[in-house]
Amino acid sequence: MQRACAARDFQEIFRLVNRRTGASHAAMAAAIGKMTNSRVSDVIRGVRGIRGQGVIERVADGFGIPGEMLGLPRRPWEDPPGSVDATGNGNPHLASVLDSEPRARAQYAHDNPRSLDLLTVAGLRQRVQDLDARYVSEPSTALIAEAGQCLGQLGHWQTYTTTSVIRRDLHAAQAEASTLMGQLVWDASGRTEHATARTYFVQAETAARELCDPIAEGLALLRTAFVALYGEKNPRAGLELAQRTASTVKGYSQVLGGLAVLHAAEAHAMLHERKDCERELGKAERHFDQVSGSDAAAPLFSPSQFGRLAGSCFLFLGDAFRAEESLVGATHALRDGSKPHAIMLSNLALAYIRQRKIDEAIAALYVAIDVVGRHRGGGGLNLVFQAARELKPWRDAPAVHGLYDRLMNLMVVG
Numbered sequence: 001m002q003r004a005c006a007a008r009d010f011q012e013i014f015r016l017v018n019r020r021t022g023a024s025h026a027a028m029a030a031a032i033g034k035m036t037n038s039r040v041s042d043v044i045r046g047v048r049g050i051r052g053q054g055v056i057e058r059v060a061d062g063f064g065i066p067g068e069m070l071g072l073p074r075r076p077w078e079d080p081p082g083s084v085d086a087t088g089n090g091n092p093h094l095a096s097v098l099d100s101e102p103r104a105r106a107q108y109a110h111d112n113p114r115s116l117d118l119l120t121v122a123g124l125r126q127r128v129q130d131l132d133a134r135y136v137s138e139p140s141t142a143l144i145a146e147a148g149q150c151l152g153q154l155g156h157w158q159t160y161t162t163t164s165v166i167r168r169d170l171h172a173a174q175a176e177a178s179t180l181m182g183q184l185v186w187d188a189s190g191r192t193e194h195a196t197a198r199t200y201f202v203q204a205e206t207a208a209r210e211l212c213d214p215i216a217e218g219l220a221l222l223r224t225a226f227v228a229l230y231g232e233k234n235p236r237a238g239l240e241l242a243q244r245t246a247s248t249v250k251g252y253s254q255v256l257g258g259l260a261v262l263h264a265a266e267a268h269a270m271l272h273e274r275k276d277c278e279r280e281l282g283k284a285e286r287h288f289d290q291v292s293g294s295d296a297a298a299p300l301f302s303p304s305q306f307g308r309l310a311g312s313c314f315l316f317l318g319d320a321f322r323a324e325e326s327l328v329g330a331t332h333a334l335r336d337g338s339k340p341h342a343i344m345l346s347n348l349a350l351a352y353i354r355q356r357k358i359d360e361a362i363a364a365l366y367v368a369i370d371v372v373g374r375h376r377g378g379g380g381l382n383l384v385f386q387a388a389r390e391l392k393p394w395r396d397a398p399a400v401h402g403l404y405d406r407l408m409n410l411m412v413v414g
Contacts, residue, residue: 001013001016001065001069002069004016005065005069005070006069008050008056008070008071010043010049010050010059011043011044011045011046011049013059013063013065014028014040014043014044015044017063018044019126024037025037025038025040025041025044028040028062028063031062031063032055032058032059032062032063033058033062034055034058035055035058056070056072057072057075060072060075061075106120106123106124106153108120109157110153110156110157113156113157113159113160113161114160116157116160116161116166117166118165118166118169121157121166121169121170121173122169124150124153124154124173125169125172125173125176127146127150128147128150128173128176128177128180129176131143131146131147131150131180132176132180135180135183135184135187135339136338136339136340136375137336137337137338137339137374137375138375139188139375139376140183140184140185140187140188140376140377140378141188141376143184144181144184144185144188147177147180147181147184148181150173150177151174151177151178151181154170154173154174154177157170158170158174168211171207171208171210171211172207172211172213172216174203174204174207175204175205175207175208175211175213175216175217175220176204176216178200178201178203178204178207178220179200179201179204179216179219179220179223181200182196182197182198182199182200182201182204182220182223183197183223185197185200186226186227186231186378187339187377187378187379188376188378189378190378190381190382191227191230191231191378191379191382192231194227194231194232197223197227197231198224198227201220201221201223201224201227202220202224204216204217204219204220204223205217205220205221208220214248214249214252214253215249215252215253215256215296215297217248218245218248218249218252218253218256218260219256219297219300221241221244221245221248222241222242222245222256222259222260222263224241225238225241225242225245225260225263225267226238226263228241229263229266229267229270230379230382235267235268235270235271236267236271238263238266238267238270239264239267239268239271242260242261242263242264242267243260243264245259245260245263246260246261246264249297252296253295253296253297254287254288254290254291254292254295255287255288255291255295255297255298255300255301256297256300257287258284258287258288258291258301258305259284259300259305261280261283261284261287262280262281262284262305262306262309262310263309264280265277265278265279265280265281265284265309265310265313266309266312266313266316268280268313269312269313269314269315269316269317270316272316272317274317277313277317281306281310281313284306284309285306288301288305288306302333302334302340303333303334304330304331304333304334304340304344306330307326307327307329307330307333308326308327308330308334308340308343308344308347310326311323311324311325311326311327311330311344311347311348311351312347314326314351315347315350315351315354320350320351320352320354320355321351321355323347323350323351324348324351324352324355327344327347327348327351328348330344331344331345331348337371337374337375338371338375339375339377339379339380341371342368342371342372342375342377342379342380342383342384343377343379343380343383345364345365345367345368345371345380346364346365346368346380346383346384346386346387347383348364349361349362349364349365349368349384349387350383350386350387350390352364353387353390353391354390358391358394358397358399358400359399361387361391362391362399362400362403365384365387365388365403366403366406368380368383368384368387369384369403369406369407369410372384372410373410384407384410385407388403388404388407391403
């Protein structure tokens with residue numbers, strides 16, 4: 001918020017207030033005064049800006065932003081006792097919640113559930129979204145407890161909530177938190193705790209259907225497909241779930257549709273159905289060609305995804321050369337030390353091993369081991385050890401000995 005105010009980036013200021021507080025466009029317009037809902041929407045979408053001094057002053061006053069942050073004189077409300085500003089030092093302004101203590105609000109609502117409001121639910125949803133953002137680069141075991149607390153809090157509130165508006169937001173939070181919890185449990189178990197993960201994903205699907213949210217429902221379905229494909233090793237079931245995902249999100253998200261089709265392609269590859277696999281890869285490319293910034297699932301998209309999944313497909317089809325081509329291209333787009341990064345490097349090592357490029361395989365595996373050691377991702381761990389098993393014909397080579405020592409280290413540290 002401070003950076004956005006310093007740059008007078010009102011699109012970002014409005015977006016932060018809308019996202020962090022859960023305030024509707026109508027509530028934001030009313031707080032500013034002399035502004036319509038449609039203009040608030042236009043500012044958030046970047047279609048219109050905020051320029052007039054009088055309008056900027058009303059934004060500061062309506063959102064509780066101190067004058068200094070927007071290059072304005074000190075606002076009249078900044079001095080009286082008991083008032084608050086956007087830095088969290090007071091109260092009645094809309095944006096003061098940006099830096100308030102959401103956990104304290106949640107605790108108060110836990111003790112007094114009839115007081116639950118949209119801002120408190122929005123604060124808990126933000127906690128869940130922050131945990132989700134950390135999932136790709138941190139050990140799942142470090143996140144499970146807090147995710148479980150969020151789920152427990154949601155269950156408590158749902159017992160008391162009566163208003164339809166708050167119930168709707170609780171369903172949205174339930175879908176997000178249950179999907180995340182399923183991911184965490186499955187990943188922390190080394191992708192072996194299938195039944196528990198499925199239970200959470202079913203909870204997420206149910207909440208998403210109550211909400212009539214095809215994106216949330218599709219994401220839960222896709223995560224269930226991962227369990228079938230990579231945990232239960234059941235490509236037929238995974239294929240069906242990926243196809244259901246694509247059908248559920250059709251017309252709503254090119255990103256999620258493309259990911260669903262990519263995993264359908266991988267299921268076909270696992271079944272050695274090359275023609276069907278390549279057809280689905282082509283469909284996935286067309287989905288991704290149509291991705292826009294307004295896609296509801298845009299945060300799930302990464303330029304490396306197509307190459308990573310295509311490389312995995314070609315490995316299952318026994319075409320290590322094409323797998324290497326796809327995966328090497330993806331490495332240029334993904335070097336972030338995340339769980340997907342570890343999976344990609346491990347698959348690249350497998351592609352090298354199957355072409356007898358042992359030096360290249362060992363180099364890729366050393367990096368993969370370093371990455372996995374930081375976040376303990378179940379998918380990366382499994383593939384690193386699979387690659388090590390495939391190196392057994394070269395186990396007498398000094399370089400392979402050194403790699404095995406690193407793997408032993410990884411096991412001891414884990």
